[in-house]
Amino acid sequence: MSGNINHEPMIEMFVFETSQQIEQLEKHILDSEKDGSFSREAINDIFRIMHTIKGSSAMMLFKDISNLAHSIEDIFFYIREENPANIDFTYLSDLILDGIDFIKIELEKLNNGDPVDGDASKLIEAYKEYLTALKKENSSDSNNSDAESKSQEPADNIQYYEMKKRVDEKNYPNSYKAIIYFSDGCEMENIRAYTIVHNLKELAADISYIPADIMDNDESAEYIKKNGFTIFFKTDLSYEKVYELLQNTIFLKDMELYQLENDDKSEQEKESKAGISEAAKASDSSRNQDNAGRSAISNMNAPVQSMISVGVNKLDKLMDLVGEMVIAEAMVIQNPELEGLELEGFHKAANQLSKITNEIQDLVMSIRMVPLSTTFQRMNRIVRDMSRKLNKEVELRIIGEETEVDKNIIEHISDPLMHLVRNCIDHGLESPQERILKGKPRIGVVTLEAKNAGNDVLIIVRDDGRGLDRERILQKARENNLISQHTDELSDKEVFSLILLPGFSTKSEITEYSGRGVGMDVVKKNIEEIGGSIMVDSAPDKGTQITLKIPLTLAIIDGMIIRVGVSSFTIPTSSIRESFRPVANSIISDADGNELIMVRGEFYPVLRLHRHYNIRTDRTELSQGIIIMVEQDEKRLCIFVDELLGQQQVVVKALPEYIRKFRRIKGIAGCTLLGDGTISLILDIAGLMTV
């Protein structure tokens, strides 16, 4: 391969495309295993995918991947052509999945910029053994003797050469002998040789060549490699013309051309005894008319595909820029210097600008949206592997996989989802015997569901297993000092949400799949990091349902801007329930001095933001400020602030590392720039509730 190729973008493309194909392959394998057979379509697809991977990775000089793909391709070629009986699908799936894992690891290495150094020889060996065993078994089954001849195409695919001599053969005056040598490594020399014959047949007659069996015997390639390809023919062209013609041969390394005298004919005859002389005449007209879908093509209106792929980093940059633009727009339109001016024309123009900015923003967001299907489909593999290891029968149902979320968010929910699915199978579902004793269907069902709910996406992981055990959870929580004494007052929901606390795990023994110190608290943390929330529902022997509520996007949120003293804060509009001016005597204090406010007969805790963050303000009396009631995870909190400044879309910026890591200030999710250039801190409602 020529060394001047810039490999970076090629590697990126290679990884991207191969990952997609591997995922498709995995899906085919899992589906086929489930059905207990490979459909025609699946076999073709698997064959094609392996073929493509073989080609691409060979181009990139990843030999192990290429060889591995080749050996899988061979297996499926055999299955496709010979349709062998008694395939052990589970075993074959295992084998192929091992190969998939190998390629996955290599791709991961590429992604991290590491060298691709995996050794696939053991796997390849296993594939070869499998194929040999399959062939053996099959040929003894049905005396199909030619099972070994691998490159044999089905008969109707081959266009055999016509052996007839031309009747209207012209009597050409000049006889030639040429010996042609091809460049090293050009491959399939016999077919290259045939190309020469094919091209000559218009201009020459009496064509014969050595070796003669170039079309029927691929071993002849070896002969040509060693000895060159010798061809005799008659034509009316001059030596120069013939020389020029043959010089045009592709991959020509060397050539000898002799014009033969007429009595040299004996030489020709002598030499060609080795083979069969044949007149080159290919039947161009009598092509097999494969009629499948033929006539349709000519009438087809061209559906011009207009897709391009764009790097995610470019999209990230675009998103950033749009964010900056939204801020800049606000800075212009809400510029303090404009205050009090009569600017009708300006406002008209500004409105137009806002409209366009909004549209661009929506568009950019929609570009970044990707369906959850890939993430969901990945769970198939986990379910398969786990159900076999744990001897449980599990069916995975997937609903709403077409639901879309921001690319960034997908990356954050993949691991939590995997954990939840594992939990369902490991802890939730009972063994088949236990299920039968309970009168449930033998096969346990795990459901993955996604749906849109306003600005959020709900992802539900549900099993029909044994459900959560309230008493055991309480006992465990007490042992770990996670709760105080009065447990009777806790609702089921409150008890179930205890499993989300750090250091909670009811299963005493640690299994391979779940409970390796990574508990539900990590899931909760991951989901909360992206502004989502998690809810647990369960009923004994009916099953458990975990609902993740995640925002559609992280980048831009609808926020209510509020003021406390000279500071500005932003509360995500999605969590605001209502705001009101409190009446002085509606507030009471409990024994610990915590303030509560009564709204329509219910008490809610009050958080005075100025006290919480030590901000100096003159509005400390409740009647002077305003209360905003927020809700998160079905809990409510009343936040007392000085005043509301207005609602607007804000671009979320991460907090500086210093504030995140060293100060660990609770209750702040990020920050944003307002139109007048001031910084507004975005409140993290879930965080505020835990302080």
Add this chain to the structure above:
Amino acid sequence: MKKILICDDSSFMRTHIKTMVTRNGFEVIGEAEDGLDAVVKYKQLKPDLVTMDITMPNMSGIDALKHIIKLDSNAKVVMLSAMGQEALVKESILAGAKSFIVKPFSENDLIKVLTKV
């Protein structure tokens, strides 16, 4: 400048070939993702040269080649094949492919074939 239509179901291969040929003074006027697409695009774009992968979904490269030859008997189609596809390569030569190249190939080889064809 010779106009090329690249037919391959792998976008990686398409990009790879495109990079190679563009560097050597060819113009890529279209890309097709399967055989059907290739036939349609051939009709539309009338390229000087076609690179045709053999294994593609919907319609194989060979069937696409046959259609293209039917449309234009002088079409210059170069097949992209892999080891083990000897029979298919033969079939495509019989069907009118001008030449073929075996993966993995180098930039040099590809350009050599395309220039000669």
